[in-house]
Structures are given as C-alpha cells and as structure tokens.
Amino acid sequence: MGALVVYQVLSKWNEVWYRITNKSLPLPPGTMGWPLIGESISFWKRGPDFVAARRRRFGSMFKTHLFGGPIVVCTDSDVNKYVLASESKGILPGYPRTFSEMTGKWNTFSLYGSEHKAMRGALISLMSASVLKERLLPKIDEFMQSYLSNWSDKILDFQKKSNEVVMLLVLKMVASTEGNIALTKELEEAMHQVSLSFFTVAINLPGTTYNKGLKARRKLVQMLGKLVEERRASKCSRSNDILDTILKNSEDTDCVIQTDEQIIDQIIAFVLSGYETASIVLMMAVKYLHDHPLAQDELRKENLEIRKGKPENYTLNWDDYRSMSFTRSVVLEALRMASIGLGFLRRTTVDTEIKGYVIPKGWTVFVSTVETNKDPDTYPEPLKFNPWRWLKSNLESHQYFMLFGGGARLCIGKELGILEISIFLHYLVTRYRWEEIGENKIVRFPRVEAPNGLYYRLRDC
Template sequence: MAVFVVIMSMVVLGFSICTALLRWNEVKYRKKGLPLGTMGWPVFGETTEFLKHGPNFMKNQRARYGNFFKSHILGSPTIVSMDPDLNRYILMNEAKGLVPGYPQSMLDILGKCNIAAVHGSAHKLMRGALLSAISPTMIREALLPKIDESMRRHLSNWDGKTVDIQEKTNMMALLSSLNQMAGNESSSIAEEFVPEFFKLVLGTLSLPIDLPGTNYRRAFQARKNIIRMVEKLIDQRRTSTSTQRDMLGCLMNTEDSRYKLNDEELIDQIITILYSGYETVSTTSMMAVKYLHDHPRALQELREEHLAIRKAKGPSHPIDWNDYKSMKFTRAVIFETMRLATIVNGTLRKTTQDMELKGFFIPKGWRIYVYTREINYDPFLYPEPLTFNPWRWMDKSLESHSHILLFGGGSRLCPGKELGLAEISIFLHYFVTRYRWEEVGGDELTNFPRVAAPNGLHLRVSSY
C-alpha cells in the first residue's frame, strides 16, 4: 500500500510540474496584440507535435485559432501563416523587415553564408554568384552533358532487378550534383563524401542540441568533414594549370568582381547547392515514378514524348538543350508531382523589427512560417485537387499564377529551378525509355516533414 501511495504521489507531482511548465510558457509569450495559439513546452515548444503530426497539427491549430496563429517550433517562437494573400505579401516584402529565418540547426549545418540565410547586399552577392554558375548558357553548354552522362551511367543494368527507387534517386541526385559541381574530381571523392552528406541532410530539421548521438551532432561533424574535402578540392584547383567547366570552376574563376566569393562563402554555397538540389530532385523523381506507375495513361503519354525524342537521335546521342525544352508533358508531370506530393511545405521568415501583420503585433526576432502546403489542394486553383492530373499544367499560365509557390517567390525564387527540372526530366527520359516496372510489397509513404518511404519503395524492373 505504501509503495502505491509513493507511486501515485510521484505521478501527481509529475503532472503538476508538467502543468506548471506549460502554464509558465504560455504566460511568458502572452504579449498584447499577438495572435492566439499555444506555445508548448519551454525550450522544446511544440516541435515534437509539429514534426510527428505535421499537416494534422496545422489543421487542428487552424480550426482552433484561424489562418494566423502562434506556436513554438524548431527552437523559436513562431507565427504560422496559412493565408494565401498574406503569404504572398510576406514573401514579396523582404525589404520591409521580413528576412529569411531558417532554424538554427540549418544555419549551423549549411553555414551562415548560405544563400537561403543571408539578406540585403549579402544575398545579392550570393545570388549573383550562383546565377552565373547555373545560368541557361552554363546549363546548356556545360551542365547538361554532365547530367546526361550521370543519368546514363546511373540507370544502366537495372533490367531484371528489384531496386529501391528511393535509394536509387537519392544516389542519382547527389552524384549528379557532385558531378556538376566538381566534374572530373567528383568520382575520386564520392565514396568518402556520400555518407557524410547523408548525415548532414538528416540534421537540418532537428533541434540544435549538441549531445552525442543526436542528428544535430552527427550532422555538424559531417559538415566539418565535408569542409575538409571541399577545401582540399579548392586547393587542388588553385595549383592546377587547367580550368574546369563546372560549377566550382565558375564560382572560383568568375570575371565579375561583384560576385567574387571568399573561401567561407564559396564553401557554404557549394554545400547549399548540393543540399538544395538533392532534396528536391531525389524526392520529386521518386514520387514521379510512383504516380506514373499508378496512372498508366500519364505514363503512356510521357513515354511517347520521350520515345519520339529518342527516335530522332542515335542510340548513344545525349539529350541536348532543344530536346529538354521540347519535353512539355514531362514538365507538367514534374509540376503536378511537386504539387500533389508537396515536396516543399513552406518557408521561414524572421522579423527584424516589431511590426503589425493582419492587425496583430509581431515582435522583433520572431519567425514566421509561411505554410504553403494547403494551397496545393485548393479546389478553386486546382479542380479535383487530390487527383494526379498533369494535363492541368499544359496551360502555361498556371505556372505564373500568383499563388503558385512550388519554387518560392519574390527575390527568393529558387535560382536552381531550371537546373532541377532538367535533371528530373533527363532521369525520366532514360528511365521510361529503357524500363518497365512494377511495385513490390506496397511500401509505406510518409509526407511530413519530408516525403519519404521509411522502408524504401521497391520496384521490379524489366527492359522496355
């Protein structure tokens, strides 16, 4: 009986402490004029609920507090905006004190000079340097041949095998980006680079808790190892008499003094380019394969588009710029995949001054999560929004609609948009012209915080 009393006392005490902590955190952030909402636990806030339940967490909070509410996620007090018009205003008005506000873990791991984190003159510098490395001319003349080479090599010898398409597209996206970045040297560093890079990716959406065994600690150490590899590569380039036509060569040897980067800026841009390209290209490629498998009519039209391109070329002739630009239906498939799978859920901004938005007071230093996921399923913008219908994108005007934010918006429109589309298009070209496939095992898919197949997405592949 005494043991039971002790246990019950401990339970009551624990419950009381938890209640007091939650109450204290709510009072701490109860400033006049703030939107309604809940703040969760001290330090941790509602991060666990946000990462675990994602869209349902957002829907529940919106049902209670409306399209504009407060929370505490990923280490910071945050305003969540689910209002399409307000979201567009926030993204278009960086100069009014709404600057990028990425989580501390992402800043630590990708670097404080990465293009997604800086603003003002620093952003102009980084964006100018990056655009010179992935301009249409650079893509057409230097990068597209590297992409074609990577895809041919990666998609060889799949006939008769059962493959995990998630693993394959992850490796495809990273190795292709590494080849575009480092050209001839990429193969010599890939074996050491790849496992470190995957550790880095896992840590970008984590609480910045620097303890052994955490994703953050592993990712931060991986960043150090990657920096060491990249510094060695840069030193080799500087002592070499030859000039490489790849992204690293372009960033290092730009003739425009306005966009000359120091070594810290250069390394952060390299890591950011590899990270950004990997995330979008790998996941979109995997989900496009999934949706095409489930929608034979779309697969047939896509395959006919690519067979026509292949018929006009020799078997060993690479895809060129004109071939890529002719892939109209392929582009539609990619856009519809990004919309329906919601590869990008939203973006973060931070206030540099106290301000008023939608009649509410937003303190300086708070983050604003521009949550764009729900607009992807707006029936007014996309009739039958839960249906995979790439034909809707054949009307080019849809791409330029003011609420289409698949690639960001304003001055933050993704500079690598065209490069990413080219990579996915060429992957699909070689995949559908070489192979048929069937799913094996009915593997589970999750859609938040990243679209992923926790146990892989397995396909039985045969030659076409």
C-alpha cells in the same frame, strides 16, 4: 486539486509570457503550449495534420510555440505571398542555428540585404539558361544515359537510386569527381548526413544527429578545401565544371566570392539545395507514374516522339528538352503532391501588422506552403495526381505559385532540378516499364521517405 492548478498555470504560462499589452492590434488567435517546449511535441508527432487542425480551429493565421520560441503560422495564400516578398519590410530569413551551422556562414539561405543579393547573383550566373544549355545539359545527358543502362530484369530500390543519381550527378557537375570513386562516396555520405541535420535539436553529444552533422560538416570543409587547393595549383588542367567557374570568377577583384570559406560554403549550398528536393521529387515521380498508368503512358508517348528519327546512340539537345511539356508537368505535379518541405521560416525584425493582427518583433513566421500548394481554388481536386492541370492553365505564372518559394528568394536551382529529373524520366520511360514489389510505404513527415525502401522490378519496353 493542487495538480489541476499546476496544470492550468503551466498550460497558460506561454500565453501570459508572450501577451502584449501596448499594441493597437491583437496577436493572432492560437495556443502556446507548455513553458519552453510549447507545442513542439504535438507538432513533431503530427506535422501537416497539426497545422491543418489549428487552421480549422483558429483560421488561416494562428500563433503557437515551436522550435524554442513564439511563432505565427500562415496558411493564407495572400499572406504567404506578402511575407515572402517583404524582406525590405524587415521580414528576414528565420532558419534555426542548426541550419546555418550545417550550410555555413556564407550560404544564401541565411544571408540578407546586399550580401544576399551579391551572393545570389554569383550563384545565378552558374545556372543561367545559357549555362544549362551549353554546359550542363550535355553532362547530365551523358551521365543519365550511362546510369540508366542495364536495368532490365532487375529489382531496384528507387529511394536509394534517386538519392544516388542526384548526388553523383551534382558532384560531377560541381567538381568532376566521377573519376575518383572513393572521394565521391565520402562526399556523398558527408553531404547526406549534413542534410539530415538541418533542423535537428542542437544537442552536441556523441551519437546525436546534431553531433554527426557537425562532424560531417567539418569533413566536407576539409575535403572541399583540399579540392580547391589542388585546382588552384593546377591552373592548366581545367575541368570545365562549377568549381572551375567559381575559381576563375574569384580571380576578378569585383567578384563577391573570394575566400576559400566563401567558395566552400557556396559549393555546399549548391549541392545540398539540388540534392534534397530533386532526389525526393524523382523518387515520388516514379511512384506516382507507377500508380497512374495513364500519366505514364502519356509521358512515354511524348518522349518516344522525341526519340523518333534519332540514331541509336543519340543525345538530347536543348530543343528536345524544351519540347518536354508533359514531362515538365509531371515534375511540377510530383513536387506539388509530395509536399517535400512544410514551408519557409522568416523572422520579424520590427512589429509587423498583417490582416488585422500584429506579429511582434523577434517572432518567427512560418509560411505553410503545404496548404497553399493544395488550395482547391488554385488546384482543383488538390489531392489527385493530375499532371495535365499544368498544361491547361498557366499555373507557373499564377500569383499563388509557390512550389519554389517566392520573392527575392525564389529557388536558384529551379530550372536545373527540372532539367535533371526530366532527362532521367526520358531515359527511364523510353527504355523500361516497372512494377511494384511488395508494399512500399511512404512517410511524409518529418521528411518524405520510404522507411523500408521503394522497390520496383524493371523490364524492357
């Protein structure tokens, strides 16, 4: 009897602790779990299923206790759109401390207000349409042609290859590191470890993911600091890469990126924002295309048409890329289906009223884009891989299009990521076909990965 009483008290502790009595509106429905840990254990075990089950039980907005504090999960498309566009109304980025520690004080994900606007503007200038067309496309094309050569009759792990190709390419664009194999490998390993530590538990003990992430972050700062120092010392030897552009811009007293700390944080943010998502989308696109031969055939048809009439050692130009309508559709559909991130975290700085409920000041808001991106009203047969859906309707302009976030924080690297994957797919489908080797299991939570690798045998077309 006593144990039952203790259980009842503990299971309702958070409900009582976070109960509000002086508000005109109620909290969203939901359960808060145990003291301190809330419902975190259940969430980390079930992930998207945790959200889906509570949506069925409580509706499209519900409260819970995750990541060490009270949180409201939103799965309603209208609410999500409102939250992402309401920074001026006091709904600010709400990423955990571990994320900010790994990405740095000056990363655009955690900044807000005038600082965010200035830093974001500086980064956008590095990935404008003219920069993509004139500077980055030639580098990407040259790299992909070389990287995808001599794959015929080989068995390759496309999880490993996807991680590798994206990281090597981004480092090439940022700091022209391709001539220094040792430095490239060190940067790649450190960046990967940092990316694994974004949302880990902040326990700084030897061997923990958090501890490894902090060490990798310090190593990154040291290596990138040395690169910055060397570039500044050799002004006459420019590499025409992102780092050169940042350093050149920093000489302007009006530029917001001035200090080495700011420069390094922006480089890390640039690399990591383009690495995690692009590598997984690329891997999943290869898998979806293998599993859906009609889509692969259509993709090959489009890209062979682009190649037709070109010399043997051709290069792709901007017009070629802009004509890849089905290729772009494959990339968008792979991103939608893969559900790489569960959503976005925001934090209320004032009591916020939404749909008849109040979200108290200081609470976290979890914008669940998994639900939005699989809403059957927007995407009929949402669990079906169907790139053609992007051709039939202007989904990229749809009010509930949230594959790249929304509001003032729409992903800066959206077009760069699509460009990278599109060029990769062009050379893959025009050179090779691939067949699955073994059973390639995909795990989708807490991150999308193939625990045992994703192996395919390639042969010439």
